[in-house]
């Protein structure tokens with residue numbers, strides 16, 4: 001579904017990504033891991049049009065998307081969540097999730113004021129979709145709450161519901177369980193597994209190794225901007241390069 005070839009990104013002459021080649025297969029959950037500063041955020045920022053790669057190719061469903069602006073990439077069906085929450089705290093949970101569907105509104109203010117029956121029907125349909133997305137993350141009973149008053153774990157779930165409500169072809173999740181406790185992490189892990197079972201294609205950037213090893217079909221490892229390993233969780237866990245570059249470093253700091 002997504003294929004990166006020879007991707008490079010330099011910041012002021014310093015390489016953040018070097019000749020990265022990787023694939024995200026359709027219908028699978030691919031995890032992107034690597035130590036701090038490995039280039040994970042830079043990579044997904046290039047995939048989503050937040051950054052333009054210096055060189056190389058990003059093909060999404062047979063279309064070259066490297067360097068396209070973010071709104072065009074979203075329109076093609078790549079939706080994401082962010083490491084830091086980006087909710088509207090005064091809007092209700094429902095309205096926050098509905099912002100994930102803005103692409104599907106689009107009538108003029110004049111048309112909206114006329115309240116034509118077909119617009120009311122569409123509004124009802126979109127609200128129903130938002131409620132379904134919230135239900136998948138256990139948020140349906142909080143639809144009317146202002147997002148700002150929710151506990152941190154629920155806020156992360158609102159981001160996930162907003163990312164899936166537009167029925168993306170590819171879902172990029174940037175550290176969805178960062179800051180969550182063990183119980184909340186397990187719950188989100190189960191919800192991600194359900195999304196995967198429902199046929200979603202997911203690229204998960206995550207530091208939580210237990211979660212990654214439990215739910216990923218494929219694991220890609222970045223280190224110092226280079227892709228050093230790709231394989232199943234078991235293959236990657238046994239790869240000496242990964243042990244040296246990633247797990248070894250973790251053990252050294254433990």
Ligand SMILES: Nc1ncnc2c1ncn2[C@@H]1O[C@H](COP(=O)(O)OP(=O)(O)OP(=O)(O)O)[C@@H](O)[C@H]1O
Pocket residue numbers: 011015016034035036037038039040041042043
């Ligand atoms: N806007 C920027 N300007 C200059 N250097 C940057 C910029 N963004 C990232 N870098 C550098 O690029 C490298 C990769 O950073 P990046 O944030 O992509 O790593 P990461 O794997 O996401 O790290 P973390 O796990 O800590 O989020 C780092 O050396 C970082 O300092």
